[in-house]
Amino acid sequence: MAQLTHRTSSLLKPLSFALSSTRHLSSTTPITVETSLPFTGHNIEPPSRSVETTPQELIKFFRDMALMRRMEIASDSLYKAKLIRGFCHLYDGQEAVAVGMESAITRKDCIITAYRDHCLFLGRGGTLVEAFAELMGRKEGCSKGKGGSMHFYKKEGGFYGGHGIVGAQVPLGCGLAFAQKYSKDENVTFAMYGDGAANQGQLFEALNMAALWDLPAILVCENNHYGMGTAEWRAAKSPAYYKRGDYVPGLKVDGMDAFAVKQACKFAKEHALKNGPIILEMDTYRYHGHSMSDPGSTYRTRDEISGVRQERDPVERIRKLVLAHDLATEKELKDTEKEIRKEVDDAIAKAKESPLPDPSELFTNIYVKGYGVESYGADRKELRAVLP
Amino acid sequence: MVDVSSNKLKMCKITNTSLSFRLNIKSAPHPPPPPPPPPTAAASTTNIASKRHELLLFEALREGLEEEMDRDPRVCVMGEDVGHYGGSYKVTKGFATKFGDLRVLDTPIAENSFTGMAIGAAMTGLRPIVEGMNMGFLLLAFNQISNNCGMLHYTSGGQFKIPIVIRGPGGVGRQLGAEHSQRLESYFQSIPGIQMVACSTPYNAKGLMKAAIRSDNPVILFEHVLLYNLKERIPDEEYVLNLEEAEMVRPGEHVTILTYSRMRYHVMQAAKTLVNKGYDPEVIDIRSLKPFDLHTIGNSVKKTHRVVIVEECMRTGGIGASLTASINENFHDYLDAPIVCLSSQDVPTPYAGTLEEWTVVQPAQIVAAVEQLCR
Numbered sequence: 001m002a003q004l005t006h007r008t009s010s011l012l013k014p015l016s017f018a019l020s021s022t023r024h025l026s027s028t029t030p031i032t033v034e035t036s037l038p039f040t041g042h043n044i045e046p047p048s049r050s051v052e053t054t055p056q057e058l059i060k061f062f063r064d065m066a067l068m069r070r071m072e073i074a075s076d077s078l079y080k081a082k083l084i085r086g087f088c089h090l091y092d093g094q095e096a097v098a099v100g101m102e103s104a105i106t107r108k109d110c111i112i113t114a115y116r117d118h119c120l121f122l123g124r125g126g127t128l129v130e131a132f133a134e135l136m137g138r139k140e141g142c143s144k145g146k147g148g149s150m151h152f153y154k155k156e157g158g159f160y161g162g163h164g165i166v167g168a169q170v171p172l173g174c175g176l177a178f179a180q181k182y183s184k185d186e187n188v189t190f191a192m193y194g195d196g197a198a199n200q201g202q203l204f205e206a207l208n209m210a211a212l213w214d215l216p217a218i219l220v221c222e223n224n225h226y227g228m229g230t231a232e233w234r235a236a237k238s239p240a241y242y243k244r245g246d247y248v249p250g251l252k253v254d255g256m257d258a259f260a261v262k263q264a265c266k267f268a269k270e271h272a273l274k275n276g277p278i279i280l281e282m283d284t285y286r287y288h289g290h291s292m293s294d295p296g297s298t299y300r301t302r303d304e305i306s307g308v309r310q311e312r313d314p315v316e317r318i319r320k321l322v323l324a325h326d327l328a329t330e331k332e333l334k335d336t337e338k339e340i341r342k343e344v345d346d347a348i349a350k351a352k353e354s355p356l357p358d359p360s361e362l363f364t365n366i367y368v369k370g371y372g373v374e375s376y377g378a379d380r381k382e383l384r385a386v387l388p
Numbered sequence: 389m390v391d392v393s394s395n396k397l398k399m400c401k402i403t404n405t406s407l408s409f410r411l412n413i414k415s416a417p418h419p420p421p422p423p424p425p426p427p428t429a430a431a432s433t434t435n436i437a438s439k440r441h442e443l444l445l446f447e448a449l450r451e452g453l454e455e456e457m458d459r460d461p462r463v464c465v466m467g468e469d470v471g472h473y474g475g476s477y478k479v480t481k482g483f484a485t486k487f488g489d490l491r492v493l494d495t496p497i498a499e500n501s502f503t504g505m506a507i508g509a510a511m512t513g514l515r516p517i518v519e520g521m522n523m524g525f526l527l528l529a530f531n532q533i534s535n536n537c538g539m540l541h542y543t544s545g546g547q548f549k550i551p552i553v554i555r556g557p558g559g560v561g562r563q564l565g566a567e568h569s570q571r572l573e574s575y576f577q578s579i580p581g582i583q584m585v586a587c588s589t590p591y592n593a594k595g596l597m598k599a600a601i602r603s604d605n606p607v608i609l610f611e612h613v614l615l616y617n618l619k620e621r622i623p624d625e626e627y628v629l630n631l632e633e634a635e636m637v638r639p640g641e642h643v644t645i646l647t648y649s650r651m652r653y654h655v656m657q658a659a660k661t662l663v664n665k666g667y668d669p670e671v672i673d674i675r676s677l678k679p680f681d682l683h684t685i686g687n688s689v690k691k692t693h694r695v696v697i698v699e700e701c702m703r704t705g706g707i708g709a710s711l712t713a714s715i716n717e718n719f720h721d722y723l724d725a726p727i728v729c730l731s732s733q734d735v736p737t738p739y740a741g742t743l744e745e746w747t748v749v750q751p752a753q754i755v756a757a758v759e760q761l762c763r
Contacts, residue, residue, distance in 0.1 A: 175508020205498035
């Protein structure tokens with residue numbers, strides 16, 4: 001595995017990937033991979049199971065997912081050490097969705113999601129330092145420490161957050177799609193939500209509007225089968241979320257297989273640009289509980305969790321693929337993981353050094369300084385008016 | 389209590405420090421695309437030797453909206469029946485044919501999600517105007533307005549701004565019943581990150597509409613069902629008003645009466661009676677409900693030492709309550725008497741005409757309150 005030459009700058013770079021050393025395949029030779037399961041379509045012809053990829057991409061997938069996994073585990077420890085407070089919703093187990101989606105789209109496409117946003121932020125170009133600093137409430141965080149775990153945003157990367165209220169991000173996502181249609185740029189929006197949020201009324205309202213005006217919106221249901229403590233069969237009369245769109249076509253995807261996700265997202269993007277909205281249901285799983293305050297074992301058995309980890313773990317699947325195609329040895333992959341571990345630890349150390357926000361930051365960014373707020377200033381620090 | 393009998397018949401001399409200060413305010417340069425700087429705001433009663441045309445309040449809103457949509461292609465309107473129908477109060481009449489269906493979007497009846505959509509579109513740079521057919525319907529969108537509209541600029545650390553305008557008619561008047569006669573100013577006033585303004589005349593309706601659209605912050609513009617057919621002559625040339633400024637309707641010496649929206653007219657009616665009885669009330673239309681224009685209000689309190697607030701909001705937790713607290717906190721030394729706050733009764737608005745009349749403040753009550761205060 002090629003060594004990263006600039007160690008410190010890599011902390012500030014988004015997910016970087018190491019090029020595989022040359023084996024008998026060059027890094028851009030196409031490889032065809034079969035997805036684990038066929039796609040199931042609702043009102044639409046599902047795409048084929050064969051996905052084109054390259055060794056470079058395979059290694060990248062491995063690295064990115066391992067990084068995300070490592071980041072979430074590190075956040076777990078930081079939360080237990082009381083450096084992260086409030087709510088912390090971890091994404092480990094669901095990395096394939098983030099990585100697969102990212103590989104199918106560009107940074108001009110928009111992604112908006114709910115509160116389980118750490119890994120998507122990373123995928124969109126966020127750096128580890130920004131993420132950890134935000135989690136610890138420091139100045140260098142992506143939202144200057146004022147957002148927290150549930151409010152990661154990256155405007156340049158097309159990542160629109162990071163929202164705490166379940167389901168409220170879906171109308172926002174349709175608004176992003178509306179703006180894309182309005183400006184006629186050929187981009188799409190991925191509005192992500194969970195199986196719990198799938199029962200929110202505003203989702204159907206937004207879907208209706210998106211279908212009415214053929215907005216390039218792709219609604220992605222990350223079905224990890226539990227809405228906090230409630231299993232999907234206890235919350236939804238019809239847990240076939242991809243069929244919930246009725247007149248809107250849907251696709252059910254194995255969310256633990258990054259290539260299935262990639263294929264589905266590419267397919268959905270093409271569809272949305274031509275025909276309007278489509279629903280993707282990603283069948284995925286989270287190893288942690290709903291958040292750090294939830295042990296995750298009162299509503300499901302440990303056997304279930306370890307069963308999924310053994311059979312469907314996304315990182316393991318890629319590792320097996322890499323080894324099967326002989327792109328790296330077991331040792332090289334282990335070294336990559338060690339590198340990643342160090343990268344994450346360095347990022348945490350750097351984030352810990354970052355200062356807390358200045359007290360004056362309490363009053364900044366409430367209003368935009370512009371027309372209408374120049375006479376008295378709405379972010380007055382003191383509420384007493386001073387007469388000239 | 390200070391004896392004001394000797395002051396009763398003195399006509400007030402307008403030293404007008406506040407008025408001259410206002411005339412010196414230049415509007416700040418606008419964000420691109422920059423138009424020629426607008427003329428400074430002047431009270432509609434000032435004699436400007438300019439050409440004027442007469443129109444109704446809803447036409448003034450329409451004019452303001454049209455000018456802004458012509459000026460900036462990113463401005464769009466969303467709401468129920470705003471397009472082909474022309475708007476339930478005809479504010480967007482003719483717009484769909486002129487600007488197209490995408491810019492004047494007829495939404496289905498889904499306030500929560502179309503407000504959310506407008507906020508999402510605003511995050512990318514569009515400047516949508518959301519019309520609630522009746523302000524009361526926007527309660528369904530409260531989550532979007534509070535959490536996303538007000539707070540996104542802050543929680544994203546300044547990355548996203550939401551240049552949205554949310555407008556709609558509210559208020560008591562046409563025997564519309566309890567659910568269609570709501571005043572939402574009191575519910576929205578504590579949302580951080582938004583600005584609220586209330587228009588009351590065609591002149592300030594157009595000016596505030598344009599200012600709200602140009603502002604990069606979310607602005608809620610409160611209109612009143614009964615005021616849509618008010619007629620006034622407004623200047624031909626383009627003008628924009630300051631979103632945070634209050635309007636001096638009638639300068640005076642004895643008592644400051646603060647009001648906004650429809651109650652301004654009840655106050656002016658009461659003012660006629662008061663003048664006949666020898667009082668000299670100063671009437672200020674506060675216009676900006678969040679933040680309050682404490683500069684104008686403070687200058688007035690300094691002069692008159694007595695305050696009456698007349699509002700259409702409910703007594704509990706209304707704009708009057710916040711304003712009372714604000715004035716007490718800031719100008720306590722200047723007050724000669726406790727602030728009198730006249731607000732609507734804390735009841736759901738009944739349908740019957742006479743009952744409906746008595747839920748809101750009537751001119752007779754205002755006269756009685758001023759007499760009581762100035763005794």
